[in-house]
Amino acid sequence: MKHFFLLGIFCIIIYSCKKNVSQIDLPNISKASTLNGFEIKGTLENFYPEKVYLNKIIEDSFYKIDSAQIQNNNFSFIGIVEFPERFAITFENYSSITLFIIENTQFEIIINSETINDPIIIGSSLNNKLFEYKVEAKTIFKKIDYLFPKFQKARLENDVDKLAEISEEMKKIEKEFTNFSNNYILQNKESYIAAMILRDQIKSTTIDTLQIKKTYDILSSEIKKSPDAKIIASFLNLH
Incomplete structure (x- = not known):
């Protein structure tokens, strides 16, 4: 019906994209100091990938633009965006996806394996x-x-x-x-x-x-x- x-x-609201494609150069996110960009401090709970990927979302596709090794269940990304946008975190050897907004500020994201689509985000007004x-x-x-x-x-x-x-x-x-x-x-x-x-x-x-x-x-x-x-x-x- x-x-x-x-x-x-x-x-769409909760989980808007699903397709993963090869890496390409994307101009609207770049490395920067935390003085004018973003710093994401991530924590994983109840699952243990060795690496996480930061993905730019274009239409129905994900483009890997950065990666981070997991150390003691923690990871971080640093960069700058021209405008706040939704991005996706994917996990090595896991099919799950976490969607969230990146804005130029320092914030934390806590991702639990049982609520991957609903991470706890601290310090980001837009995500709140x-x-x-x-x-x-x-x-x-x-x-x-x-x-x-x-x-x-x-x-x-x-x-x-x-x-x-x-x-x-x-x-x-x-x-x-x-x-x-x-x-x-x-x-x-x-x-x-x-x-x-x-x-x-x-x-x-x-x-x-x-x-x-x-x-x-x-x-x-x-x-x-x-x-x-x-x-x-x-x-x-x-x-």
């Missing part, structure tokens, strides 16, 4: 802000939990009336989530998080181009310079 596309959006958004979004998506078994049962029984009823309920959840996201962007139009959330909307199976343009227009001029906002602008130019 098409209204279960909400699950797809939430997967994204976490708050995800917590609120989860309260909406929890409403899907009780509908999915009903949907499966109705589909097996070919209960057309019940499927229509569930479809209407899903539309309400869909609208609630869309309104929540758009209101969040409106209230945070000067935050890079707003551009990231809006970029995720253009990856969904159902896209309201007019609403995306309307929401994009309210972003501050500084946020529109970010890579996420530029991707949105390119999308709008094509539609």
Whole structure:
């Protein structure tokens, strides 16, 4: 049923990319001192790879741009980014992926094997802000939990009336989530998080181009310079 596309959006929020490709040169992250760049101090819990990789995310692909050896379950990355963006950490001999935002500050990331998709991040205001958004979004998506078994049962029984009823309920959840996201962007139009959330909307199976343009227009001029906002602008130019 098409209204279960909400699950797809939430997967984008939590785990937006999956493909790993060969290394290439990427200009928008470089080595720098911690005076004007970032320093990530990482800790691994309950799993023991020998090396971790920092990956730039482009479309649905990961590009390895740096690596670090693990010493006493700790690792670090130092560099500089032009704008805050989401990056991915991958692990040698493990298929798991941790997504997070890199901004030019010193912060810690604690990655537990049981909650790899939800690392603990200390000292990064943008990661904290994204976490708050995800917590609120989860309260909406929890409403899907009780509908999915009903949907499966109705589909097996070919209960057309019940499927229509569930479809209407899903539309309400869909609208609630869309309104929540758009209101969040409106209230945070000067935050890079707003551009990231809006970029995720253009990856969904159902896209309201007019609403995306309307929401994009309210972003501050500084946020529109970010890579996420530029991707949105390119999308709008094509539609």
